[in-house]
Amino acid sequence: MTPLPVSIAAAAASLVLIGVVLELIRSRRLRERYALLWLLTGAVLLTLSLWRDGTNTIAGWAGVKSYPPAVLFAVGLMFVLLVLLHYATVISRLSDQNATLAQRLALLEEELRSAEEPLSRAVPLLEVHRGRARG
């Protein structure tokens, strides 16, 4: 059975986590889509903190004998790894989109700057830039 102080501390920490995430959503600094995994993490940790027999049970499945609350850490760590991996995919997508925006913006600015020589829409942009006298 998880020692009572550990259980209380872990529950408090889980509640603080959930509270912080909800406040970040409320103040529009965190989008719901990226908060869901955090809320799930908080909920699972809260459940494990309060279900003091739970750590024993799961520790039994996992073969952890000496310190069952280690299960709390293991589960918490697993979720954090999951969240990090999720964010890595999000960052990848944002990087690609960012590159596209930068490129389109640069090309758009170039079009505007040379408005006195309007680009022919039929000519691929690449050829026009190479052949341009004014670089």
Place this chain on the structure above:
Amino acid sequence: MGPAALKQSAPDADSSLVSASAVPRPLAGSGPVPVSESADGRRCLAILPAYNEAGCVGRVVDEIRAFEPSVEVLVVDDGSTDGTAAIAAAHGAKVVRLPFNLGIGGAVQTGYRYAYAHGHDVAVQIDADGQHDPSELGALLAPVLAGEADMVVGSRFAGRGAYRAPFLRRAGIRLFAWTVSRIVGQSVTDTTSGFRAVNRRGIALFAFEYAHDYPEVEAVVAMARSRLRVAEVGVLMRDRAEGRSSITAAGSVYYTVKVLLAILVALLRPSAALTEAA
């Protein structure tokens, strides 16, 4: 189509959810009032978010321009790869092409930004896949044009037709309708319908704050939290002409959880009337 066709048909078992505002106004005359008549010089923008709808977008644009020639049609091409933009332009619509796919929320918000920048008085969302019937535009826009509401939602469950979604979808729609009705303080029956119109206040609200995924329900809540008036009008929707719905089973779970979280947290933000931006 005579005025009889616009009156509410016999209420079905869902009539307990139908509010007074859901009854379509019977219109004098021989048919739906063209938007140009009731608009009094006000400009209306039809926002058509489109992702790979090359098969239907041409027909939808034609229908809107035929039914309501005074409405400006804007197709927001959400990174399509099938030539949707070119087809829409060929049928006379104004086209905005997003550099990559943003999803329905981002695409529709682009339309609202356009409406805001160009000073439109009314903006109406219409699906590019043919599910929304342009002949219903007159009835849909009536409450907004009359100044009775800031947003009108075309509801599939407000008495017209016998739209029967698959059981799970229906349950989800009813869950949202129930939740949003509690939050908004009036009965709403179809919070997920993308067939909706807003006036300038709604345009201003959505141009700057609009959810990126599954935005429809949150938009209704946002209107209410900004003390704007929402009304519903019963509409008939047609089956999707081509293509498949993009919502998967796992997507439905995410949809439900995400939207419920968003609207519950929205309750924690102060409810305040919009101040007109300078």
